[in-house]
Amino acid sequence: MSPVRPGTIGFLGAGQMAEAMARGFVKAGLCKPEDITAYDPWDVRRQVFEEFGAKAVTTNGEVVRASETVFVSVKPNYVSTVLEETSGDLSPDQLIVSIAAGVPLEKIEAAACKSSKVPCVRVMPNTPCLVGAAACAYAAGKHVSEANGKRVEELFGAIGVIRKVPENLLDAVTGLSGSGPAYVYLAIEAMADGGVAAGLPRDVALPLAAQTVMGAAKMVLETGQHPGALKDNVCSPGGTTIAGVRALEKNGVRSAFIEGVNAAADRAREMSRM
Numbered sequence: 001m002s003p004v005r006p007g008t009i010g011f012l013g014a015g016q017m018a019e020a021m022a023r024g025f026v027k028a029g030l031c032k033p034e035d036i037t038a039y040d041p042w043d044v045r046r047q048v049f050e051e052f053g054a055k056a057v058t059t060n061g062e063v064v065r066a067s068e069t070v071f072v073s074v075k076p077n078y079v080s081t082v083l084e085e086t087s088g089d090l091s092p093d094q095l096i097v098s099i100a101a102g103v104p105l106e107k108i109e110a111a112a113c114k115s116s117k118v119p120c121v122r123v124m125p126n127t128p129c130l131v132g133a134a135a136c137a138y139a140a141g142k143h144v145s146e147a148n149g150k151r152v153e154e155l156f157g158a159i160g161v162i163r164k165v166p167e168n169l170l171d172a173v174t175g176l177s178g179s180g181p182a183y184v185y186l187a188i189e190a191m192a193d194g195g196v197a198a199g200l201p202r203d204v205a206l207p208l209a210a211q212t213v214m215g216a217a218k219m220v221l222e223t224g225q226h227p228g229a230l231k232d233n234v235c236s237p238g239g240t241t242i243a244g245v246r247a248l249e250k251n252g253v254r255s256a257f258i259e260g261v262n263a264a265a266d267r268a269r270e271m272s273r274m
Helices: 016-027 043-051 060-066 076-089 105-112 127-131 146-157 167-178 180-197 202-223 227-234 240-250 253-272
Strands: 009-012 036-039 069-072 095-098 120-124 134-140 160-164
Touching (some): 009 016, 009 060, 016 043, 016 127, 036 043, 036 060, 060 076, 069 076, 095 105, 095 146, 105 120, 127 134, 134 146, 134 167, 167 180, 167 253, 180 202, 180 253, 202 227
Parallel strands (some): 069 095, 095 120, 134 160
Antiparallel strands (some): 120 134
């Protein structure tokens, strides 16, 4: 196999998450559209990549032969299949990045490293990749170098936040940030319903609720203050906010979020053992 061009990126599977990452990498200036190669069995998904200037090919092998960094973005039950199919074209100079939930590094490496010691990384992203606001974590396989890790952090840092964790913590990451957007959507919907119940029109209540969540999150990230301290700053003695917080606590909002994250993490652990 001839050496691949540095900086090239491939996607085995061209679904919405792959598209979001590809567009994010281009927008951040990490690569040009023509540096990206993708394969998907669905014509419509290949056409999406072609529309923004990426190359859509007709086999997984073509992706691997053209790419320095190869993203495995297929359904979890297809990960081993596509890696075994392409393992003969992989080399230690490439990097495999799997975003498939519940597929352990041991299984990824067993499929990818049949011909050579290919560095493999497992990443847990989330759907806000679509808007450049992802919360991701990754675990490194046994053949991963410091340079490989920096490449992962560079790529995912361009579309959000990325943290390195031991692999046994990725299930907890799945429960928190992987599944977390759904919890926040529930919170936004419920806050908007509360605004409507208090008399606001729906088209006023919903954007106010969403913007409030986004603004509060930015306060946590940008000030570095503990959310409890920021909450206390809003709660004047005997005021409206402490009355609302008291009602939320009384109705179990804190324990509900904790239980939700842990239930999702437990399910991720079950999937990892399948």
